[in-house]
Amino acid sequence: MDNNDRLDTSEIRNSKIRGVIKNVFLYVFLGLWALIVLFPFYFMIITSLKGFGAYNSERIPKLFVDNPTFENYVSAFTQVPLAGYFINTLIFTVVTTALMMFVIVLAAYAFARLNFKGKNVVFALFLSLMMIPNELVIITNFVTITNLGLRNTFTGLILPSVTSVFYIYLLKENFEQIPEELYKAAKVDGTSDLKYLLRVMIPISRPTIVTIIILKVIECWNSYVWPRLITDDQNYFLVSNGIQEIRENGFGRENIPAMMAAVVVISVPLIVLFLIFRNKIMEGVSRGGTKG
Amino acid sequence: MENDKTPKKSGKAFLSQFKGYIYLIPALAFLGVFMIYPLVDVLIYSFEEGYNFTSQTRLGVGLYNYSYVLHDTYFTQALKNTFIIVIITVPLSTGIALLISLGLNSIKPLKNAFQTIYFLPYVTNTLAVGLVFMILFKKTAYTDGMINLLINAFGGESVDFIDGPYWAKMMVMCIYTIWVVMPFKILILTSALASVNPVYYKAARVDGTSPFRIFYKITLPMISPMIFYLVITGFIGAFKAYSDEVALFGTDLNAAGMNTLVGYVYDMLYGNSGGYPSYASAAALILFAIVFTITIINLMLSEKTSITQ
Structure with missing residues (x-):
């Protein structure tokens, strides 16, 4: 009896020690990955605060700043048109997202609530379009936009990305979850379809709509390929193309602290957006994210 | 009616x-x-x-366009690069993401903080952060760069990862790709792991099943649909790799020998080597055929494994 008890306590202690070791190992492992993720951000921030001379005299780059300076941020806005890239991206993002919401809300509503001939066929066609990769259609779109003389215009930048079959699908699924009785009751009351959509459907589906808006904003902010094809005039560059331009022609190739300042400025808006809407964004990406 | x-x-x-x-x-x-x-x-x-x-x-x-493209050395180089990126990054990133998600699911303190940090690459501009990676890996006249200093500290020789040998460039490429795709995978796997019914684990613990066996016999089968989903989207995403390459090696990817299939399509269309929509179209259709075939194979494999379970 006595022997048995002692055995038990030592076993418990053993498993406790094992638990602690396991936890230490776990946290070291997770911490290591966190370090790998954070280090580039840390590096860009400290480098952006170093003076040009100070940076170039460090044969071994220091991981801290001796004399922080904001001159790089000043030159990021004065020597290269960073503010212009910023405003362009803002216009592009806002207009594209707004137009897309208009298009997809109407389409999703038609599929979810209205009855019309050929609805199922049209919807099946829509779904099959989801398989078509952008790379396949971008060639003709480039030719179309070029022939229309819309290169280096916001119209040319925006038009091809104002529909998304996937978001129509996502929103339609959401609309369908709203009880049809509500719709019938509204019809009896003589509410028009458009009014019902605006007053009932959209407010109820707000979480999904916000999710779609956030995903689209992230996509717009980071879009690179289409803007690169369609603009070669710096006045219409978005931030991605801007940063590429800065890297290849701005500041002079060696002014890395100034480049890092530009990188920080470009990265901040989305990171702030993420920190504010963290749960919303993570939930949205797990439902409809595609980058991976 | x-x-x-x-x-x-x-x-x-x-x-x-x-x-x-x-x-x-x-x-x-x-x-x-x-x-x-x-x-x-x-x-x-x-x-x-x-x-x-x-x-x-x-x-x-x-069929001349197809034959031209298939005989173009830039295309075969791009094909080779793309396949290497796919074969290295998809299994590695999925595997590491699984390990991290398992870790995340077995801790409580700091879990939220870790999740927030891990997600950051998703909301950053690929071109912008790629520039930071380039500087970390690049060897210049002034400095060998952070990564080389780290390698030196472990007794290794400095390598120019950006303008140096092919394997070195490919390595940076894969590291950066994995860094970029991890947030999505960790997010999906963490929520998949969290949704496994805890009753299974309790039953297994009562039976005295070893942790490894629990993982292999309970966790893995339960989350395998999500793993397959990630592998399929990972394949598709990796086959379309392009922006990450530009971020590291600049817009002239052919010169760097680091072009990808999508990059080949765009280069045929636009830029110094552009103006050939026919070649671009043929290349894009070849790419689509490859991605389509591999997705079908993946789907068939995933169906087969879920039946045997």
Whole structure:
């Protein structure tokens, strides 16, 4: 009896020690990955605060700043048109997202609530379009936009990305979850379809709509390929193309602290957006994210 | 339905027929112009031989564009690069993401903080952060760069990862790709792991099953649909790699020997080597065929494994 008890306590202690070791190992492992993720951000921030001379005299780059300076941020806005890239991206993002919401809300509503001939066929066609990769259609779109003389215009930048079959699908699924009785009751009351959509459907589906808006904003902010094809005039560059331009022609190739300042400025808006809407964004990406 | 017999009602029904399409007009118009028409057009382009973009003339119809593309050394280089990126990054990133998610699911303190940090690469601009990676890996006259200093600290020799040997460039490429795709995978796997019913684990613990066996016999089968989902989307994403390459090696990827299939398509279309929509179309269709085939194989494999479980 006595022997048995002692055995038990030592076993418990053993498993406790094992638990602690396991936890230490776990946290070291997770911490290591966190370090790998954070280090580039840390590096860009400290480098952006170093003076040009100070940076170039460090044969071994220091991981801290001796004399922080904001001159790089000043030159990021004065020597290269960073503010212009910023405003362009803002216009592009806002207009594209707004137009897309208009298009997809109407389409999703038609599929979810209205009855019309050929609805199922049209919807099946829509779904099959989801398989078509952008790379396949971008060639003709480039030719179309070029022939229309819309290169280096916001119209040319925006038009091809104002529909998304996937978001129509996502929103339609959401609309369908709203009880049809509500719709019938509204019809009896003589509410028009458009009014019902605006007053009932959209407010109820707000979480999904916000999710779609956030995903689209992230996509717009980071879009690179289409803007690169369609603009070669710096006045219409978005931030991605801007940063590429800065890297290849701005500041002079060696002014890395100034480049890092530009990188920080470009990265901040989305990171702030993420920190504010963290749960919303993570939930949205797990439902409809595609980058991976 | 019977109500339709009265003329007034059927008139209304006709109107509502019409209404559905009115709501669809914007979507149909945009999809028609920017998706369905291009889809037909890309096929036509790919078979038109000697198409001249400025004069809009062609010499004939046939498979010449495909044969040209397949014999182009830039294309075969791009094909090779893309396959290497796919084969290295998809299994590695999925595996590491699984390990991290398992770790995340077995801790409580700091879990939220870790999740927030891990997600950051998703919301950053690839081009911008790629520039930081380039500087970390690049060897210049002034400095060997952070990564080389780290390698030196472990007794290794400095390598120029950006302008140096092929394997070194490929390594940076893969590391950066993995860094970029991890957030999505960790997010999906963490929520998949959290949704496994804890009753299974309790039952297994009562039976005294070893942790490794629990993972292999319970966790893995339960989350395997999500793993397959990630592998499939990972394959598709990796085959379309392009922006990450530009971020590290600049816009002239052919010169760096680091072009990808998508990069080849764009280079054929635009830029210094551009102006050949026919070649671009043929290359894009070849890419689509590859991605399509591999996705089908993946789907078949995933079905097979879920039956045996």
